[in-house]
Amino acid sequence: xxxxxxxxxxxxxxxxxxxxxxxxxxxxxxxxxxxxxxxxxxxxxxxxxxxxxxxxxxxxxxxxxxxxxxxxxxxxxxxxxxxxxxxxxxxxxxxxxxxxxxxxxxxxxxxxxxxxxxxxxxxxxxxxxxxxxxxxxxxxxxxxxxxxxxxxxxxxxxxxxxxxxxxxxxxxxxxxxxxxxxxxxxxxxxxxxxxxxxxxxxxxxxxxxxxxxxxxxxxxxxxxxxxxxxxxxxxxxxxxxxxxxxxxxxxxxxxxxxxxxxxxxxxxxxxxxxxxxxxxxxxxxxxxxxxxxxxxxxxxxxxxxxxxxxxxxxxxxxxxxxxxxxxxxxxxxxxxxxxxxxxxxxxxxxxxxxxxxxxxxxxxxx
Amino acid sequence: xxxxxxxxxxxxxxxxxxxxxxxxxxxxxxxxxxxxxxxxxxxxxxxxxxxxxxxxxxxxxxxxxxxxxxxxxxxxxxxxxxxxxxxxxxxxxxxxxxxxxxxxxxxxxxxxxxxxxxxxxxxxxxxxxxxxxxxxxxxxxxxxxxxxxxxxxxxxxxxxxxxxxxxxxxxxxxxxxxxxxxxxxxxxxxxxxxxxxxxxxxxxxxxxxxxxxxxxxxxxxxxxxxxxxxxxxxxxxxxxxxxxxxxxxxxxxxxxxxxxxxxxxxxxxxxxxxxxxxxxxxxxxxxxxxxxxxxxxxxxxxxxxxxxxx
Numbered sequence: 001x002x003x004x005x006x007x008x009x010x011x012x013x014x015x016x017x018x019x020x021x022x023x024x025x026x027x028x029x030x031x032x033x034x035x036x037x038x039x040x041x042x043x044x045x046x047x048x049x050x051x052x053x054x055x056x057x058x059x060x061x062x063x064x065x066x067x068x069x070x071x072x073x074x075x076x077x078x079x080x081x082x083x084x085x086x087x088x089x090x091x092x093x094x095x096x097x098x099x100x101x102x103x104x105x106x107x108x109x110x111x112x113x114x115x116x117x118x119x120x121x122x123x124x125x126x127x128x129x130x131x132x133x134x135x136x137x138x139x140x141x142x143x144x145x146x147x148x149x150x151x152x153x154x155x156x157x158x159x160x161x162x163x164x165x166x167x168x169x170x171x172x173x174x175x176x177x178x179x180x181x182x183x184x185x186x187x188x189x190x191x192x193x194x195x196x197x198x199x200x201x202x203x204x205x206x207x208x209x210x211x212x213x214x215x216x217x218x219x220x221x222x223x224x225x226x227x228x229x230x231x232x233x234x235x236x237x238x239x240x241x242x243x244x245x246x247x248x249x250x251x252x253x254x255x256x257x258x259x260x261x262x263x264x265x266x267x268x269x270x271x272x273x274x275x276x277x278x279x280x281x282x283x284x285x286x287x288x289x290x291x292x293x294x295x296x297x298x299x300x301x302x303x304x305x306x307x308x309x310x311x312x313x314x315x316x317x318x319x320x321x322x323x324x325x326x327x328x329x330x331x332x333x334x335x336x337x338x339x340x341x342x343x344x345x346x347x348x349x350x351x352x353x354x355x356x357x358x359x360x361x362x363x364x365x366x
Numbered sequence: 367x368x369x370x371x372x373x374x375x376x377x378x379x380x381x382x383x384x385x386x387x388x389x390x391x392x393x394x395x396x397x398x399x400x401x402x403x404x405x406x407x408x409x410x411x412x413x414x415x416x417x418x419x420x421x422x423x424x425x426x427x428x429x430x431x432x433x434x435x436x437x438x439x440x441x442x443x444x445x446x447x448x449x450x451x452x453x454x455x456x457x458x459x460x461x462x463x464x465x466x467x468x469x470x471x472x473x474x475x476x477x478x479x480x481x482x483x484x485x486x487x488x489x490x491x492x493x494x495x496x497x498x499x500x501x502x503x504x505x506x507x508x509x510x511x512x513x514x515x516x517x518x519x520x521x522x523x524x525x526x527x528x529x530x531x532x533x534x535x536x537x538x539x540x541x542x543x544x545x546x547x548x549x550x551x552x553x554x555x556x557x558x559x560x561x562x563x564x565x566x567x568x569x570x571x572x573x574x575x576x577x578x579x580x581x582x583x584x585x586x587x588x589x590x591x592x593x594x595x596x597x598x599x600x601x602x603x604x605x606x607x608x609x610x611x612x613x614x615x616x617x618x619x620x621x622x623x624x625x626x627x628x629x630x631x632x633x634x635x636x637x638x639x640x641x642x643x644x645x646x647x648x649x650x651x652x653x654x655x656x657x658x659x660x661x662x663x664x665x666x667x668x669x670x671x672x673x674x675x676x
Contacts, residue, residue: 004492006492006493012578013574013575013578014574014575014576014578028496028499028650115646116575117575117576118575118646118647119566119567119569119573119574119575119646119647120566120645120646120647121399121403121643122399122402122403122643122644124403125403125404125405126403126404129404185644186646189644189645189646191567191645191646191648191652192646194648194649194652195646195647195648195649195652346649346651347496347576347577348570348573348576348649348650349649350576351575351576
């Protein structure tokens, strides 16, 4: 059969964003896949070397469009570690709640992308609707819907408004009430099972070797979660579990995402219960225009909704970072694992695998 | 005489009625889907606007491609759909027909798919040719089941291949859906319609997020309008065909029977919309396995039952 080269490009409707894959196909089978990042190379890391510590916040958000909150968090954590700033107790709890909300929103977005890719617009639009409810919460808390710039070195920008906790609980309950509907129409649908099972399968050894993180590695049965291994914010203050799945295929990854979302919601309830009712939410930092951080280097990591997110940050004692480097989950997911997982699959499953791996293009090109 | 036939073909129940009614049913589909998905949905005239807009756009032809096939394919498809809907419509509304029209209808419905395959493969676009390949596989998989389904009322009516004779048989002996073979064939028939109309879960040839509309990717302007209009017209005659074959058509004796006839049609449309909205798209190999392993044997059982008289 004739070999064809298929360009699964950035304009493709099933594409996750500014990203493309060149596929060598024989009939319907993919022989070889090459990922081509670079459509969104704005040089985030380099640009950050020319902005002061505080000015970098609007920039870090843009690295991950779907979920900018963990980007703010990791950068704040890096700066805090360099400058030796302690976060007040209430600030830590608010950070955790905020990040878990962001995780729920991001996973709902992922669910939208995935079911939209499967041509299943019903679950897709439900997920988008529920994500909007989460965004409404963010809007009330921070004034912005997508790029919130809420977390700052030393804590968070401002305290919860009056009665905000109740609002979170109410919104999450209304989303949680829809979980049986999602299960009935999507997660327990035989056609979805047929479509996703044994597709884009990676074993645990391959996953470890190729640097899989987040739900991709948890779907292979490994309890790997930075929130447990190296607790930050308030994750060590409450009891919670790391949901895992065996299988390592798109089906297990999607179910891992669902379980994680449910676990996050439960965690938010527990965090709200345990949160100190009063207290500061941030430690005062010096005037941002005159803020010089002592020379040194730091590596911090956190668990974003896509997996382990790392930041290496160096200061030379000036008012700007000397070097910033991100270790983003999409880098390994979108380049090495995607190429490997696509081999031998059918063209119909390109989007299936790509979106189940949760690739966000700007994370690769930061 | 000729004016009568032209009236049938062009006005009622042909082109004008089927296309306008098809666009309305298409709107119902979009609106119901939107409400199910927590969206608002399009305004009533949206489909009319879309078709009207497409008529005013230019046709972009692919360089170095056989233009003739590219241009003629949507027209052939439209013509076959138009004749099919006229045949089904005259049988449904006026109880008129030509001899052996059921065979003619099966033939014309294949012509539509063949025209789609030809038009898509004439462009040389990779996605388009993948879509054409998928359409071909889908045609090969659903056609057998569909023909077996159609055989059931034929056998019931005493091996008559006319729509009117099947209707007459049902007037005397009760609806075919009331028999065991009838209900099995009816259910398989709805699934076949889903595949013939390329609706989810069988919208494989034009899966947007996989192959970007596949077969229709290079079409634009009036030619695309032909394809879209043909698809809207299918909303009308495909369920009507099932109503005629299994559910005794419509009777204009009283208002109650007219409403019953309309409700039968609407029920099939609603079932199709619900299937569309509660399922993800399947892969082509799953579709082939489904039709050859489950749907066709089930339809065959229905045929055997029909021969045995059940």
